[in-house]
Amino acid sequence: TLFVGNGWAKNSVNTAVFRKNAITSFKNVQFISFYDDSGYVVLGKRAINSERWVIKKTQFKGNAADAHCSISIALDGNGYLHMSWGHHNTKLRYATSTQPFCLDLSEEKEMTGIHEAKESYPEFYRMPNGELLFLYRDGSSGNGSLVINRYNLKTRQWKQIQQNLIDGEGKRNAYWQSCIDKKGI
Numbered sequence: 140t141l142f143v144g145n146g147w148a149k150n151s152v153n154t155a156v157f158r159k160n161a162i163t164s165f166k167n168v169q170f171i172s173f174y175d176d177s178g179y180v181v182l183g184k185r186a187i188n189s190e191r192w193v194i195k196k197t198q199f200k201g202n203a204a205d206a207h208c209s210i211s212i213a214l215d216g217n218g219y220l221h222m223s224w225g226h227h228n229t230k231l232r233y234a235t236s237t238q239p240f241c242l243d244l245s246e247e248k249e250m251t252g253i254h255e256a257k258e259s260y261p262e263f264y265r266m267p268n269g270e271l272l273f274l275y276r277d278g279s280s281g282n283g284s285l286v287i288n289r290y291n292l293k294t295r296q297w298k299q300i301q302q303n304l305i306d307g308e309g310k311r312n313a314y315w316q317s318c319i320d321k322k323g324i
Contacts, residue, residue: 143183143192147174147203155209159262165214168240172210172222178203180210180224182242195242199234201225211261216269216292220244223261228279231255250297254286264319268292274317277302282309 146153153161153173162171164187171183171192178201183194202208207227214220218239225232234244249255254277264272271290276283285305288297 141190141192143171144181144194145176147176147178149204150206152203152206152208155206157209157260160211160213163213165218170212170214170220172212174201174203174210184240184242193242197244199224202227207259211263213263213265213271215265215271215290221263221271223263223273226258226261226275228257228259231258250288251299253299254302262317264317266319267321267323272319273297280312283312
């Protein structure tokens with residue numbers, strides 16, 4: 140066990156069972172994300188064989204009082220960190236690192252600009268070729284659909300590839316459990 144810092148502990152936002160990618164590794168560098176006791180997003184990184192963490196409190200705050208508002212992170216195949224946080228039927232919140240393997244983040248930005256107004260449950264997945272998938276629920280409880288975006292490593296752009304893989308049809312929730320294997324399936 141390695142101590143990193145004090146996190147928000149008034150609910151399960153930092154440990155929610157549906158939270159994906161609070162910690163991620165790529166090329167022997169490991170990154171973590173959590174809300175601090177003031178609700179700010181904190182990022183950290185370390186060499187996998189090291190016990191020394193470099194910690195940075197970001198400029199971004201989330202609604203840590205709502206345990207739905209988890210943080211999801213991933214590193215693309217070029218080493219850029221992608222982060223999404225603070226969603227519970229709210230607009231998409233997304234930022235990237237300014238350089239590969241860096242803790243400094245860009246300003247908040249759109250991914251595709253399509254179906255990004257009422258988001259929950261962000262999940263990043265790195266594909267074997269280094270591209271990313273991003274899954275989230277668009278809509279609200281009882282009326283939501285699963286949306287999937289794909290990040291192109293060469294163009295550094297997102298494209299929406301699915302708007303309703305699981306469609307709530309205005310009657311139910313879109314909940315899912317996903318994984319990507321070593322072959323990208």
